Structures are given as C-alpha cells and as structure tokens.
Amino acid sequence: MTKAIFMIGAASALVLSAPAMATELVANGSFETGNTSGWKVTSTSGTAPQVIAYGQASGYPTGAFGEAVPAGTGNFGLLFSSDTANPDRLWQMVNVVKDMIYTISFDYYVPLNGYSNPYDATLALFAGNTQLGSTIQTGSAGGAAPQQWYTFTTNYTATSNGNVKLGLQFNGLGSTAADFVVDNISMTQAVPEPATWAMMIAGFGIAGASLRRRKTVLSFA
Ligand SMILES: [Ca+2]
Numbered sequence: 001m002t003k004a005i006f007m008i009g010a011a012s013a014l015v016l017s018a019p020a021m022a023t024e025l026v027a028n029g030s031f032e033t034g035n036t037s038g039w040k041v042t043s044t045s046g047t048a049p050q051v052i053a054y055g056q057a058s059g060y061p062t063g064a065f066g067e068a069v070p071a072g073t074g075n076f077g078l079l080f081s082s083d084t085a086n087p088d089r090l091w092q093m094v095n096v097v098k099d100m101i102y103t104i105s106f107d108y109y110v111p112l113n114g115y116s117n118p119y120d121a122t123l124a125l126f127a128g129n130t131q132l133g134s135t136i137q138t139g140s141a142g143g144a145a146p147q148q149w150y151t152f153t154t155n156y157t158a159t160s161n162g163n164v165k166l167g168l169q170f171n172g173l174g175s176t177a178a179d180f181v182v183d184n185i186s187m188t189q190a191v192p193e194p195a196t197w198a199m200m201i202a203g204f205g206i207a208g209a210s211l212r213r214r215k216t217v218l219s220f221a
Pocket residue numbers: 030031032072073074075076077183184
C-alpha cells in the first residue's frame with residue numbers, strides 16, 4: 001500500500017512539474033510581422049510566395065488577387081500563387097534533439113479565384129530532404145476544396161542533433177494553377193496529454209497492486 005501511494009505521489013509530482021505549454025520552435029509561423037522575417041524563400045517560379053493581409057480585396061502582393069481571404073489567425077498569412085511547374089519553397093532552420101518526437105502543424109486555405117485556373121497545385125511539408133505526411137492537392141479528386149481552412153498535423157522524430165531545415169514546398173502543376181494560403185506553421189516537442197498522464201498513473205497503481213499480490217502469495221508458500 002505504501003509503495004503504491006509513493007508511486008502515485010511520484011507520478012503526480014511529474015504532472016505538476018510538466019510545462020503547461022510546449023515551446024514553439026518556429027519563428028514567425030503566423031506571419032504576424034506582416035512579412036517573411038524568420039523565413040527563407042527559395043522561388044524558382046518567378047512569382048515568390050508573399051505575406052498577404054486578410055479580409056482585403058487588394059491585389060497581389062498585398063492581397064489575394066482581389067479576393068478577401070478570411071483570417072486563419074491574426075491579420076496576415078502567406079500566399080503561394082505561382083503558375084508554373086517550378087517549385088517555390090519557404091523554410092527555416094529549427095534546432096532538434098535526436099530521437100525526440102515533434103508535432104508539426106499548419107493551416108491552409110485555397111482561394112476561389114486561383115481554384116478556377118485549369119491546373120491544380122500541391123503543398124508538401126519537409127524536414128531536411130524527407131517529406132512528412134501526404135502531399136496536399138487542390139481540386140476535385142479528393143483534394144482541398146476552396147474557401148475553407150484546413151489543418152495539417154504530423155509527427156516527426158528527429159534523426160540527429162542540431163539544425164534541420166523545416167519547410168513547405170509549393171508546386172503549380174501547370175500554367176495557370178491554383179493557389180494556397182498558409183498560416184500558423186508550428187513545431188513543438190510532443191508532450192503527453194493529461195489523459196495519457198492519467199493512464200500512466202493508473203498503470204503505476206496497477207503495477208503496485210500486482211506486486212503486493214505476488215508478494216502475499218510468496219509469503220504463504
Ligand atoms: Ca496569421
């Protein structure tokens with residue numbers, strides 16, 4: 001009994017010492033600086049991704065070609081709009097620890113005006129040269145529908161210590177192609193949810209109880 005109480009106490013102490021919020025590793029993932037500060041842009045299309053203002057009927061590069069995009073978060077997001085098959089990349093270096101698991105997520109939106117173009121566009125998430133999760137595609141074949149926000153979330157296990165290049169790659173699949181707006185790019189170390197902690201505490205209790213039962217049996221033998 002004493003042992004079980006001690007284990008529950010120890011687990012509770014871990015819960016109390018766990019940080020309330022995971023540290024954000026991405027700089028300016030919400031683009032609320034109004035520009036791409038913190039990011040590198042590698043554009044081979046001739047139409048580089050631009051930070052646009054939400055809710056504005058202004059043209060590129062201030063807005064989305066006259067279409068008022070509703071906010072993902074805040075006042076600004078990033079618009080990929082190239083109309084060639086040459087990729088555009090947005091990336092920054094993030095510092096990771098080998099074997100640690102990270103949760104990476106971002107929000108994306110397909111404006112209606114670019115959606116009316118004859119070709120689809122794709123968006124893919126990379127850590128280093130490794131693609132994480134599935135490629136996102138616009139269009140009717142099960143792809144992202146226009147004028148709604150979606151959230152993409154995936155986990156990433158770091159393969160080495162130090163900096164890794166975290167980035168999004170946009171491809172227009174022809175001339176002219178659909179567009180993507182992205183916002184809230186985030187990478188945090190995955191921490192157990194409160195429910196997981198509760199299960200771990202219960203697990204400690206069960207382990208303690210079975211230990212006691214075994215000991216009891218042994219003392220009778
Ligand atoms: Ca934003």
